[in-house]
Each structure stands twice: as C-alpha cells, then as structure tokens.
Amino acid sequence: MSRHKDSVGAKSVVHRIGLALISARARAVMSIGIVLGLGAVGTLAAWSDTATATSGVFTTGKLDIKLGDAPGVDNDPVAFSTTLANPAIFPGDTVAAGLLVSNASGSVANAYTISVVANNADLGNRLSSSVHTGVPTGNACSGAAVSTVTGLGTSKPFPALNRPLALNQSDQLCISVTMTAGAQPSPALSGKVTYTITATST
Numbered sequence: 001m002s003r004h005k006d007s008v009g010a011k012s013v014v015h016r017i018g019l020a021l022i023s024a025r026a027r028a029v030m031s032i033g034i035v036l037g038l039g040a041v042g043t044l045a046a047w048s049d050t051a052t053a054t055s056g057v058f059t060t061g062k063l064d065i066k067l068g069d070a071p072g073v074d075n076d077p078v079a080f081s082t083t084l085a086n087p088a089i090f091p092g093d094t095v096a097a098g099l100l101v102s103n104a105s106g107s108v109a110n111a112y113t114i115s116v117v118a119n120n121a122d123l124g125n126r127l128s129s130s131v132h133t134g135v136p137t138g139n140a141c142s143g144a145a146v147s148t149v150t151g152l153g154t155s156k157p158f159p160a161l162n163r164p165l166a167l168n169q170s171d172q173l174c175i176s177v178t179m180t181a182g183a184q185p186s187p188a189l190s191g192k193v194t195y196t197i198t199a200t201s202t
Helices: 002-044 078-083
Strands: 094-102 110-118 127-133 145-150 163-165 170-179 193-201
Touching: 078 094, 094 163, 110 127, 163 170
Parallel strands: none
Antiparallel strands: 094 170, 110 163, 110 193, 127 145, 127 170
16 A cells, blocks of 8 residues: 555656646746747837928029119110210210119129120221229210220120129219221211120129
8 A cells, every 4th residue: 555655656746846847848938938029019119209400591692783873774774875875976086974883683792794895896896995983074984994995896895894792882884985096987887885794693
C-alpha cells in the first residue's frame, strides 16, 4: 500500500513540476507578447504638430515718369511740342523749350537717360541738340549745360546724362536745337526731333 501511495505521490509531484514549467513558459510567452504589443501601439500612436509663419503683403513697385507740367503726360507734352519748332530754321539758329520730368506717379526712385533722333536723317545730320538745367530764356537755355549731341540723323544717347529722380521729385530741363553750318538744302527739308526718356529703378 505504501508503495502505491509513493508511486502516486511521485507522479503527482512530476505532474505538478510539469504544470509549473508549462505555466512559467506560458507566462514568459505572454509577457513577450505584451511587450511587443505595447511597442507596436506606441509607434502607431506617435503625436505630431505643425505651425505656420506667413509674410506680409508684397506689391510690385511702379515705375512711371511723366513729362510736362503737372499732372504731366506719358508722351508728347503739348507745350514742348509747340515751342521746340521753327518753320524756317537757318544755320546758326537755335530754338529752346522747357521739359519737366517728374516721378510723382511712380512708387520707386529712378535714374533716367535721354536719347534723341530726327525722323528725317538729312535734316537731322544738320542739327545738334543740348540739354541744360532750368528753363529757357527766349530761344536759348541759360542754365548749366548737361550734355550735347551733334548730328541727329541716327538715334544717339546724350553722353554722361544719367539723372537721378527720387520719389515725388521733378527735374526741370531746357532742351535746345541748333542748325549747324552747311550748304542750303534743295529742296527744303522738314522733319521732327524725338527725345526718348528711359528710366531705370534704383
């Protein structure tokens, strides 16, 4: 009887040890599963945030020069067109007219240059033109000479003329045209002289 009890007791002990080992492995596996599970959940639940910074308004500047007395025009101020003319010009004759260049309509400072050409090359080659500061006195410019071009048959820039023009500033010029010496043309020549003012922002 005692042997039977011992045998049963031994089996019971072995059985319990086995269950304990299985239980320990199960707990270990479950623990690993829990750790992996927490790691996966932590990755999927990462937080994020964004922020923005917006600039102020950008608006392009306006470069706009006007010619003639206020408010001025873009092209061909009447007073200049009618004054700088001579229906019977001879060698040595000079005629002058005032030209006001303004930057009152623009929004940026600029510097401007002037080029000149006659629409009749034969006539233009007999003419010279000068730019002075100030206003005309009779048929001549009395202000300081700025630049002179001789021979207006082809378009030419006035050398060394690069006038700064600040915002809301005007520049009073006097433009003169003189006929140079030469043989009398036959038939009579007729034409116009065009001054092109080109402004560049500064």
